[in-house]
Amino acid sequence: MVREYKFVVLGNGGVGKSALTVQYVQEFFLVRYDPTIEDSYSKTTHIDGEQIILEILDTAGTEQFTAMRDLYMKNGHGFILVYSITSQSSFNDLRDMHEMILRVPLVLCGNKCDLVDQRVVTTEQGVSMGLQMNASFYESSALKNLNVEELFVDLVRQVNRIQPKKEMGKKKTKGCSLL
Numbered sequence: 001m002v003r004e005y006k007f008v009v010l011g012n013g014g015v016g017k018s019a020l021t022v023q024y025v026q027e028f029f030l031v032r033y034d035p036t037i038e039d040s041y042s043k044t045t046h047i048d049g050e051q052i053i054l055e056i057l058d059t060a061g062t063e064q065f066t067a068m069r070d071l072y073m074k075n076g077h078g079f080i081l082v083y084s085i086t087s088q089s090s091f092n093d094l095r096d097m098h099e100m101i102l103r104v105p106l107v108l109c110g111n112k113c114d115l116v117d118q119r120v121v122t123t124e125q126g127v128s129m130g131l132q133m134n135a136s137f138y139e140s141s142a143l144k145n146l147n148v149e150e151l152f153v154d155l156v157r158q159v160n161r162i163q164p165k166k167e168m169g170k171k172k173t174k175g176c177s178l179l
């Protein structure tokens with residue numbers, strides 16, 4: 001059976017959520033800024049010798065709470081929290097978003113690391129926030145295709161560690177569960 005992973009990409013508007021997702025799934029750089037409403041992408045790939053399907057929800061940076069997002073918050077297996085290294089507010093705002101999730105697996109991503117001259121968030125600040133969130137941390141560039149695949153692969157591996165394959169595919173057929 002091919003295992004399916006549902007991932008959610010969160011972060012302020014314009015930080016590069018769509019660009020990262022499109023670079024990973026479709027392998028090109030999205031130059032034009034067209035604010036996302038909510039897009040879902042699917043990619044079949046091999047990670048660590050296994051064929052898997054990734055369902056990636058590219059959320060709207062401007063609209064924080066939608067019915068679709070609520071659903072993904074509950075059902076998402078992993079989250080990528082994206083800020084831009086050129087925007088202090090996009091970094092600060094992730095704290096609130098993180099509070100809405102309060103669950104692992106997580107990857108924290110400082111995108112646009114190619115814009116060296118416009119950097120306002122240091123790598124050390126990113127590392128520190130990653131540790132606080134118990135998240136893996138990467139600085140990425142969707143433009144240069146730097147650390148893009150790594151983000152997604154890291155998240156798949158985190159899910160695999162927490163929920164080994166046989167457990168994730170298993171469906172309960174009877175009985176009750178206490179919530």
Ligand SMILES: Nc1nc2c(ncn2[C@@H]2O[C@H](COP(=O)(O)OP(=O)(O)OP(=O)(O)O)[C@@H](O)[C@H]2O)c(=O)[nH]1
Binds near residue numbers: 012035111115
């Ligand atoms: N230089 C540079 N520009 C980038 C990078 N990633 C995205 N951009 C640009 O930043 C702008 C916004 O990127 P998007 O991917 O649309 O941002 P978003 O987070 O999806 O924005 P919303 O849809 O509003 O939530 C676009 O013009 C991209 O081309 C990057 O790594 N480097």
